[in-house]
Amino acid sequence: MRRGRLTVFMGLFAALSLTLFLFVFSSPGISLAKDKPIQLKMSVEHSTKGGKYIRGHAPWAKKVEEATKGKVKVVIYPANSLSKARERVDATIDGIVDIGWLALVHFPNRFPLTESFQFPGLGFKGPKTASRVAWHIYKKFPEVRAEWKDVKVLFFHALAPMVLGTPKKRVTTVDDLKGLKLRVAGKAASSLYKAAGASPMFIPPADIFLNMQKGVVDGAVIGWEGLKSFGVTKIARYFVPVPAHPAVLFAVIMNKDKWNSLPPAVQKDIESVSGDFGSQLYANGDDKSCEMVIKEVIKQGKEVNEFPPAENAKWMSLAKGIRDKMIADREKRGLPAQAVYEEMARQVR
Numbered sequence: 001m002r003r004g005r006l007t008v009f010m011g012l013f014a015a016l017s018l019t020l021f022l023f024v025f026s027s028p029g030i031s032l033a034k035d036k037p038i039q040l041k042m043s044v045e046h047s048t049k050g051g052k053y054i055r056g057h058a059p060w061a062k063k064v065e066e067a068t069k070g071k072v073k074v075v076i077y078p079a080n081s082l083s084k085a086r087e088r089v090d091a092t093i094d095g096i097v098d099i100g101w102l103a104l105v106h107f108p109n110r111f112p113l114t115e116s117f118q119f120p121g122l123g124f125k126g127p128k129t130a131s132r133v134a135w136h137i138y139k140k141f142p143e144v145r146a147e148w149k150d151v152k153v154l155f156f157h158a159l160a161p162m163v164l165g166t167p168k169k170r171v172t173t174v175d176d177l178k179g180l181k182l183r184v185a186g187k188a189a190s191s192l193y194k195a196a197g198a199s200p201m202f203i204p205p206a207d208i209f210l211n212m213q214k215g216v217v218d219g220a221v222i223g224w225e226g227l228k229s230f231g232v233t234k235i236a237r238y239f240v241p242v243p244a245h246p247a248v249l250f251a252v253i254m255n256k257d258k259w260n261s262l263p264p265a266v267q268k269d270i271e272s273v274s275g276d277f278g279s280q281l282y283a284n285g286d287d288k289s290c291e292m293v294i295k296e297v298i299k300q301g302k303e304v305n306e307f308p309p310a311e312n313a314k315w316m317s318l319a320k321g322i323r324d325k326m327i328a329d330r331e332k333r334g335l336p337a338q339a340v341y342e343e344m345a346r347q348v349r
Helices: 004-025 053-067 086-094 115-119 127-140 142-146 185-194 205-213 223-227 256-261 263-273 275-299 309-332 337-348
Strands: 039-044 072-077 101-105 151-159 162-166 181-183 197-202 218-223 238-242 248-255
Touching: 039 086, 039 223, 053 072, 053 223, 053 263, 086 101, 086 151, 086 248, 115 127, 115 309, 115 337, 127 142, 127 151, 127 275, 127 337, 151 256, 151 275, 162 223, 162 263, 181 205, 185 197, 185 309, 205 218, 218 223, 223 263, 223 275, 238 309, 248 256, 256 263, 309 337
Parallel strands: 039 072, 039 101, 181 197, 181 218
Antiparallel strands: 101 248, 151 248, 162 218, 162 238
16 A cells, blocks of 8 residues: 555656646746857956947957857956956967957057058048958968968957047147157057157056056057047047057957857857947947047037148158068068068058
């Protein structure tokens, strides 16, 4: 009798277990561990309040989630909290981060042919054209792609023009720069301002405000969004774009092993919002940020000036001398820098 009751009990338990199992697997609102989204850690330089985060990183992460139908979630680590700006390439290669956003100026000589994009004097007028040309160059030249063989490149984007902000001196001629101590990023850009008579020095973006406040530098050259994000607009009164200044190149890269571990369908979905799409998504965000900052500084009664055509010609002459040397240096190393430059110039026209 007891054995019969036990048999009935076990039968009921098995039936209930099967019912529960079928309910869990058939209910659309319930997902098991295996259905949890793949989380990709993305390391970026900007705070959550910065324009690049609001109109670049966050929207792109959302696009990835939408394209993969929730299979992938990009978790953004802001303000260099997961990896330092100058260590992001290696951090991505080593798998410390899955996706890294980086500025090429932090990696001098590591990607010499890619750096050709940052030749001075190309005259990019805005981020949309600069970003389109940057990604075009990556796609067109296998020698450029070879420099990034250790990572999966999702896309490039770029920022132009760069803007000089000064608190005390209005700058509208090349001669106005003589004797000024300026925060400048990148070897090519530093050479350009040195040729104009200024004393360039590199200061990390986060330290620009304090150094301007203390008078360590007389001004800073950075994009409109950076002028706002890093506090320059609080101190500077005069602003002038410098068309001859090199565009600044950014890359969004991914750890190769992590990329290869993704199902092919997921890879295809991520690529659908990367490449040209991702490049222009960031460019549109940068364009919007530029417009907002310009309107803000004008509303505050500050000056936004331009170099007259004759002064721009002087800038371009200085830029050509520097660019020619950079091209010759790369050609000696067997890199097709002249061909890359000519293609970029053709694209800008």
